[in-house]
Amino acid sequence: MINHTLSCWVIYNGSLTSEKFIDQAEMIKQSAERKNISCEIYKNYELTMEICEGNLRLGVIVDEKQKPDFVIFLDKDILLGRQLEQLGIPVYNPISAIERCDNKAIMYQTLANHGLPIPETIIAPKVYKGFELRDNQYYQYVISRLGFPMIIKEVHGSFGMKVYLIQDEIEFYDKIKELSGISFLFQKYIRSSHGRDLRINVVGDQAVATMYRHSETDFRANVSNGGRMEIYEPTAAQIELAVKCSQIMGTYFSGIDILFGENEEPIICEVNSNAHIRNIYDCTGVWVADYMIDFIINHLEETKNV
Ligand SMILES: Nc1ncnc2c1ncn2[C@@H]1O[C@H](COP(=O)(O)OP(=O)(O)O)[C@@H](O)[C@H]1O
Ligand SMILES: [Mg+2]
Incomplete structure (x- = not known):
């Protein structure tokens, strides 16, 4: 049995200013407090990831607080999550899973x-700016494997914002040009869905x-x-x-x-x-x-x- 009052931090990304991010943090805080867990909400940039005199250090800009018993990490600032874990604070979800x-x-x-x-997927290769892959067989191969319509997804993205339905070769090459320098993948379109x-x-x-x-x-x-x-x-x-x-x-x-x-x-x-x-x-x-x-x-x- 845990025999002291637990404390936690809920961390979200402060640069995402839409109401839904703070709302998510508040909902979790309510549940924590219902279980008598003291809970502070922090924006990621209210904590500093410091390496100081050869050691990791976590600074809290807004308020000097004791380290919490655990963190609920609503952010994708992987480096911050890693810093917390390396300082011995349990992070939920584990940063490796995030x-x-x-x-x-x-x-x-x-x-x-x-x-x-899993829908058939082809992960686009890393191609540095200035190199033109179009003259190569690569894209024709992707098209012959997946056909049209086809899904293109950026590897980082949420709320459907970075997922595209590509109807034909013109849209295909336009999108690839637009995504130059961005990691993405090609995927079979599941028409029934x-x-x-x-x-x-x-x-x-x-x-x-x-x-x-x-x-x-x-x-x-x-x-x-x-x-x-x-x-x-x-x-x-x-x-x-x-x-x-x-x-x-x-x-x-x-x-x-x-x-x-x-x-x-x-x-x-x-x-x-x-x-x-x-x-x-x-x-x-x-x-x-x-x-x-x-x-x-x-x-x-x-x-x-x-
Ligand atoms: N291969 C696919 N075939 C058909 N629809 C898809 C496919 N992949 C994604 N979608 C549709 O696009 C939406 C967003 O895709 P998803 O991979 O969940 O990205 P996000 O992280 O932006 O939510 C899905 O909820 C689904 O409706
Ligand atoms: Mg989704």
Whole structure:
């Protein structure tokens, strides 16, 4: 049993000024406080990553505070997360899992070789500025493998903003030109899932909430992109796939996006290590942060980190 009052920091990226980021942090803080955990919310830039006299040091710009018992890391500032972990502070999700999810190419590579259904994907090679790959066979090969329409995804991106549906060769080459210097991948377009997918929130080994998202106006089902939400009872196969993805990625809590195959069979779209929880609450009434906090308390006890 933990025999002292726990303390935590919730860290989010202060350069993302949309209300939804602070809202996410506040929701988690509420759940922590319901369990008598004292909780401070910090923007990533309110903590400094210092290397001083040969040692790592963490400065707190706004207020000198004791190190917390744990951190809930809503940011993708991997270096800050690493600094915290190296200073011995448990970080949820583990920074290695956040790093794997943050880059969609690394995510698909991590999920591969487990026999899971993943859309056929080709990761674009690293090509330095000034080199023209177009004269090469490479792109013709990609087109012959994946056909049109085709999905192009930047490896870093959320809310559907960096995912593109490419109709033909003209759009294909235009997009590649536009993405010069940016990491991206090519992916088979799952036509049967046009404008619809599932979001399953997994905590530990449990699928705690699911919503069906569908858009009448866009191939992307993201709610931030105009998708509508509906309560949905996931099938055993969908749950099994979501939990397995989370385990392979090493996330303690995650939001798994699942596409629908031709026979409605589940196909992995992506794993989010920092799934927002407001929409799923509005849709299902499930307050995912309560599950997250319970998971962390148990995990700290099990790993004797408090
Ligand atoms: N291969 C695909 N085939 C069909 N639709 C896709 C495919 N990949 C993504 N989508 C659609 O685009 C949306 C955004 O893609 P996703 O990979 O989840 O990126 P993001 O991190 O921006 O949410 C998905 O929710 C889904 O509706
Ligand atoms: Mg997504």
